[in-house]
Amino acid sequence: MEKFLTMKLSLLHKLGFFVSIVFLLLSCKDSHAYRVDSAFSTYLYTFQSEAAKRGQVFNFQQEGLIMEFADLTDNKAGLCHYEKPIRIEIDRTYWNDISKYAGAEYMKEDVIFHELGHGFLGREHLNDVLENGDWKSMMCGGQKVNNRAWNINYRGIRRAYYLDELFNQNTPSPVFSTENFSIDTSAYTLKVRKSFDTALDAGWKIENTSEYETSIDNRRLKFESKVDPVYFVYAKTNVDVQSDFIYQLQIECKSKNDSDQYGLIFGSVPDQGASYVQKSLEYFTINNLQKMYMGNTTWYSFYTELTKPCIIPSGNNRMKIVKSGEMLYYFINDVYCYCSEMEVKDSGFYFGFIVPPKSTVWLDNLIVSQQITSQSPVSKIREFLVFDAQVVSEPKFRMKCIKGK
Known part of the structure; x- marks a missing residue:
């Protein structure tokens, strides 16, 4: 019995020594590693x-x-x-x-x-x-x-x-x-105008394909998407996005999800086969939850999300961008909402709109004005009968949210 107790105490001492060594090693972890x-x-x-x-x-x-x-x-x-x-x-x-x-x-x-x-x-x-x-x-x-x-x-x-x-x-x-919009736009001259009153004034081709249909509906251009990808619909104009300009368009959207984003795009398109990441297109979008977004297609995600009560859900919203210098100023229904820098670095003449998956948008009063300077070439208002236009599905384009931190 005495021998057994001696062995037990010896084991306990060894175990205690082992635990002490482990504790010592852990406590000696380099806190400045x-x-x-x-x-x-x-x-x-x-x-x-x-x-x-x-x-x-x-x-x-x-x-x-x-x-x-x-x-x-x-x-x-x-x-x-x-x-x-x-x-x-x-x-x-x-x-x-x-x-x-x-x-x-x-x-x-x-x-x-x-x-x-x-x-x-x-x-x-x-x-x-x-x-x-x-x-x-x-x-x-x-x-x-x-x-x-x-x-x-x-x-x-x-x-x-x-x-x-x-x-x-x-x-x-x-x-x-906190600053209010204070840019003088009196020197901006009308360059492009589309009222979409008739098929002759549509600008974009009136057609019915397996993927989308365009038509004139009650003096507005109607674009109905029949497929899942987002559509970029843009036209080449005579206004370079590197100049100071105003781009405005009235847009209404009926979509399957109120969170779907629709709105304006403009920028540079290197060639028709380029992916949306290769195209540098600025976008300014809203949804029927009264959210507003802005970004560039070459970026991973939109810049930020804002709530704007001036947005009319499922209604006709007048969206406008004023470019002055490097800054873009965003308006919704004549309410100044935000300003941010433009990311497009190259010349580009494309202006258009974004259509969510399987959604319908109605467009009215597309206007592009340009600031006239002493160096600006003089040109008349362009009433394009048919735009040099593109309707491009972008199946990989997503207006992503960033991950949490």
Whole structure:
């Protein structure tokens, strides 16, 4: 019996020693370890540089950081773990997907800076909005607000503001969020006009195919889609999108889903066989849930989503874009709604509209005006009998929401 007790105590001592060793090894984990995938290095350098401009110093190699790819769930783009050192995971699929599109550097910077904001700036999610409807902070995330997409217009004049706010939560509201439209449009001259009163004034060919049908319905152009892909319907005009212009069109849409987006497109089309990613087309869309969107087809997703009570659900909405310099100013039913930079870099003469899958749109009063300068060539109003037009189905085009952070 005594021998048995001695053996038992010996085993307990050995077990205790083993547990102590394991605990010691775990407690000795390097809290300053630095292990970062090379794909993220540039963004870490930029974060440190932007922080330094604002009087904050970070040295991740000394402080410690683990940043790695992972296969995240729950539609997450990134995840911050409050460990020592801070560990950040970036969804591999999302990273690879956005890498195929223009604007990927901004989108990658957004998700990485958001997670670094959690880990090193002590920032929590902030889902407030600015006066113009933009997210107030790039720290938006977590639980959805009114089911709004997390897309943030992190580019151009907004990027500087979002960086200021990231490092200083007390940053005042930016000018772009409160300013009214103040562009003088008196020098814009009418260049293209279509009233769609008759078939002769339709501009687009009146036809009935297996995929769509165009007709004149009560002095409006009616376009009925019979198939699932989104349709881009555009025509070549005599107005270059690199000039200052006004493009307006009245549009009504009946679709199977109130969330389906319809609206205006314009930009550059290199050739008829180009994919929508190769075409640089700006789009300005709305839906029958009173949501508004804007973006460029070369980007992974729309820039942001806004709620606009001025939209008439399933009704006739007058949509207008005023371009002045690099900025686009968006109007719905004569209400100024938003401004943002244009992404189209090349000359382009195409203006048109977007039709959702298996939907019908009615169009009226298409007008394109152009600002006349001393260098502008003088030309008359073009009443095109038939546009140099294209009706293109885009089965792969989706106005995507970004993943959560």
